[in-house]
Amino acid sequence: MKRANSGEVAVITGASSGIGREIALVLDSVGYDTVLVARRMDRLLALSERMKNNTTIICADLSEQSECERVFEEVCDENVQIMVNCAGFGAVGSFSELPLERELQMIDVNVKAVHILTKLFLKKFKEQGSGRILNVASVAGLMPGGPLMATYYATKAYVCSLTESIAAELKSEKSPVTVSALCPGPVDTEFCDVAGAGFAMKGLTPKECAMYAVMETLKGKTIIIPPSVMKAARTASRFVPSAVTLSVISKYQNKKLN
Ligand SMILES: NC(=O)c1ccc[n+]([C@@H]2O[C@H](COP(=O)([O-])OP(=O)(O)OC[C@H]3O[C@@H](n4cnc5c(N)ncnc54)[C@H](OP(=O)(O)O)[C@@H]3O)[C@@H](O)[C@H]2O)c1
Incomplete structure (x- = not known):
C-alpha cells in the first residue's frame, strides 16, 4: 500500500468502534x-494511544449540522488528504413500529452528516488539487430495498447514489480528487447490537474490511465491495427480479427480529 507523505492527515468519523476504528489503524x-x-471520548483516547503518528481527537455528535461544520472548521487548515465518513447505525423492525425519532437521527447521521462533510471536504480537496473521500455505505445501498430495515437501506442507497454521481462529475472534470463508497456485507462489529438485531450472519473482521477499503480508496475505485458472500449476492441481484431479492432480504432480516 502506498505510504503517506510526512504530515498528510486523514480524518475518520466513527473511529471509536468497528470499521472506522480499523480504518484509522490502517491509515x-x-x-x-x-x-x-x-x-465516546474514552474509546478515542484508548485508540489514540495505539497510534504511531500524530493524532487529534474530536468529540462530536454528527447528528447535528453544527457539529459536522465544527469538525470541518477544526481541521480545514491542516493538510487533510483523506476524509472517511464511517459513523452510522441501523435499526431492525417494521417501518410502522420503529420510533420516528430514532429513524430521523439515523437519517441525520447516515445521510445528512455524510452529505455535509462530503460537500465541505470536496470543495477543499478540489481547491488544493488532491484528496480522497471514502463514504462507508453498505451492500444494502446497492439492493432494491430492505424490508425490516427499510430506513437503513434507504440511507445507504442515498450514500451510494450521491457518491457515484460525484465520482462521475469528478471524472468528467478530469479531477485528481476521488470519492468512493464502501459497500460491505456483514462485518463483525457493534453494529448489530446497536441496531437491536438478535441474529448476525458471520461476517468479515473489521480489520479485513478496513484493509481492503483503504487499498481500493487509494486506487480511486468508486464502488468498493469487499470480497464475501454478499459480493456474490450483489452480482446475483442484478439478474433476478427485485421482488425475488426483496423476499430473500425479508427472510434474512426476519431472523434478526427473533
Ligand atoms: N457492521 C456491518 O455489518 C456493516 C455492514 C455494512 C456497512 N456498515 C456501516 O459501517 C459503518 C460503521 O459501522 P460499524 O459496523 O463499525 O458499527 P459500530 O461498531 O457500531 O460503529 C459505529 C460508529 O459510528 C459512530 N456514531 C454513531 N452515531 C454517531 C453520532 N451521532 N455521532 C458521531 N458518531 C456516531 C459510533 O461512535 P460513538 O457511538 O462513539 O459516537 C461508532 O464509532 C456504519 O456506517 C455502518 O452502517 C456496517
Whole structure:
C-alpha cells in the first residue's frame, strides 16, 4: 500500500468502534496523521494511544449540522488528504413500529452528516488539487430495498447514489480528487447490537474490511465491495427480479427480529 507523505492527515468519523476504528489503524500504519471523530471520548483516547503518528481527537455528535461544520472548521487548515465518513447505525423492525425519532437521527447521521462533510471536504480537496473521500455505505445501498430495515437501506442507497454521481462529475472534470463508497456485507462489529438485531450472519473482521477499503480508496475505485458472500449476492441481484431479492432480504432480516 502506498505510504503517506510526512504530515498528510486523514480524518475518520466513527473511529471509536468497528470499521472506522480499523480504518484509522490502517491509515496510521501507512503514515497518515489521524483525526479521530465520534461521541465516546474514552474509546478515542484508548485508540489514540495505539497510534504511531500524530493524532487529534474530536468529540462530536454528527447528528447535528453544527457539529459536522465544527469538525470541518477544526481541521480545514491542516493538510487533510483523506476524509472517511464511517459513523452510522441501523435499526431492525417494521417501518410502522420503529420510533420516528430514532429513524430521523439515523437519517441525520447516515445521510445528512455524510452529505455535509462530503460537500465541505470536496470543495477543499478540489481547491488544493488532491484528496480522497471514502463514504462507508453498505451492500444494502446497492439492493432494491430492505424490508425490516427499510430506513437503513434507504440511507445507504442515498450514500451510494450521491457518491457515484460525484465520482462521475469528478471524472468528467478530469479531477485528481476521488470519492468512493464502501459497500460491505456483514462485518463483525457493534453494529448489530446497536441496531437491536438478535441474529448476525458471520461476517468479515473489521480489520479485513478496513484493509481492503483503504487499498481500493487509494486506487480511486468508486464502488468498493469487499470480497464475501454478499459480493456474490450483489452480482446475483442484478439478474433476478427485485421482488425475488426483496423476499430473500425479508427472510434474512426476519431472523434478526427473533
Ligand atoms: N457492521 C456491518 O455489518 C456493516 C455492514 C455494512 C456497512 N456498515 C456501516 O459501517 C459503518 C460503521 O459501522 P460499524 O459496523 O463499525 O458499527 P459500530 O461498531 O457500531 O460503529 C459505529 C460508529 O459510528 C459512530 N456514531 C454513531 N452515531 C454517531 C453520532 N451521532 N455521532 C458521531 N458518531 C456516531 C459510533 O461512535 P460513538 O457511538 O462513539 O459516537 C461508532 O464509532 C456504519 O456506517 C455502518 O452502517 C456496517
